[in-house]
Amino acid sequence: MQKIIKPMSGFLALLLSLILFIGTIFLFASSREHTSFALYGVLAFLASLYLSMGIIVISPNHSRVLTFFGKYVGTVKENGLLFVNPLYKKQKISLRSENLESAKLKVNDKMGNPIEIAAVIVWQVSDTYKAAFEVENYDHYVKVQSEAAVRHLATTYAYDHMEDETAAITLRDGGEKVNEMLENELNERLAPAGILVKEARISHLAYAAEIAGAMLQRQQATAIVAARTKIVEGAVGMVEMALEQLSRKGIVTLDEEKKAAMVSNLMVVLCGERGAQPILNTGTLYQ
Template identity: 65%
Template sequence: MYQEKIIKPVSGYLAAAMFFVLLCIAVICFTSENFALGGVLLTVNFVLVMPGLIIVNPNESKVLTLFGQYVGTVKTDGFYWVNPFTSKTKLSLRARNLNGQQLKVNDKMGNPIEIAAVIVWQVNETAKATFAVENYLQYVNIQSEAAVRHLANSFAYDHMEDESAEITLKDGADKVSVLLEQELNERLSRAGIDVIEARISHLAYAQEIASAMLQRQQATAVIAARKLIVEGAVGMVEMALERLSEKNIVDLDEERKAAMVSNLLVVLCGDRNVQPVVNTGTLYN
């Protein structure tokens, strides 16, 4: 409905040259007291020639409308002359950064989190940006916030919340950024906006649960570390018993084996240094 039409108007240098020629002729007419012709030439100059001169800077465009009808868009930088009765709207084509504000939303598991995103975007189709939406800058802000909220609601914060999740907000940053960019392009295509890059710039638990989640993470880390220590200690005890049996160094009954296993596990799994006690008697004293 709002298909962009690229046009290249007449060179503005020719129109400027005509302006100065007509101006000189008008001055000559006034000098020779031919006021009627001089007035006509000045009217043509300042009503038809001069208002049609436009300058298009690099990475800018001019959207032209004539009596409510879209005429076309000038995207090539330069100096041009267009119909003086057209309305000329300047539209920047430069890439822009949107540093989104921190939003407090719930993740997939219902936990309150804080999230924000940085989005790099630019106008791709000037006709849609001008006519399809009321204010394309406001449209980008609102739709970007909606996309970030939807993304946060679709995934868990991390794998502690959902162990079966393939993608989480914390651990799947690259995949999450790709999904966010895709959703933004879908949402902003109506306004002719092209999203170049979108990334999560801030991600954290909300303040009311941050302390509890930190304790949970610490407890999980301690449990994981203890699990590795126990697995290693059991392997070392098993190896010690096998080597003692192979070398026939000492013959232990089941009770002494149990005592030895208990002592070795205490030494290997303890979080503090153990004070050794030397047995100067027999094994059974």
């Protein structure tokens, strides 16, 4: 489990290391007159080197994981010039948020249709102990598990309601709900590596190339049918209103046959794709 430690300031150790290094130069320079100074110079140099090994500089949103002969000691998240045991092994781990844009994956949705899907994921290390020791390479672990989560999401839901009309959520229309489910699954998968997913969003979603043309035709056909349905509903209402107005105001009296002919003509005019061509009747109503 992650353990946060706060080491002492490193300025004193840096000052002592510099003094010892300067003393080393002075002792070696004086060793010509006093040969024993050479030994003192070596000791001063070793002491200076030993102290400098324990000096670490940690920038904001960075950390050091410390181990002592294989035993986990703790994690340093404090910023600045610090001093730790020179014998500690120090592993750098960034705490900054990172972006991962997955490759476009070709998978089958819930209905078996091949689709292309990709996601953008914002993540950061939250537990340095797990990131350092629970997995071999946490960067690679994030990439592999993110791809697995995106694939699982794609196979769990249909692409849209055209494929599954009873579906409560689809990949195309799910919006924030789909992104939320992806984020939750990623957090669950990446928790063993000490990774926190801050945001996950679908960045690319489309039918695979081999069925894209057919699906486009299907969508166009569906749109045409929906548009025609609205047109017919409106036309029926207009014809009904016209007959009612003619009958109420007594403008003309039509038998059932003429009503049928009038309805037919009005429906052709209102539902036709092209403008109607008028035909002038110079005879009677029944000719």
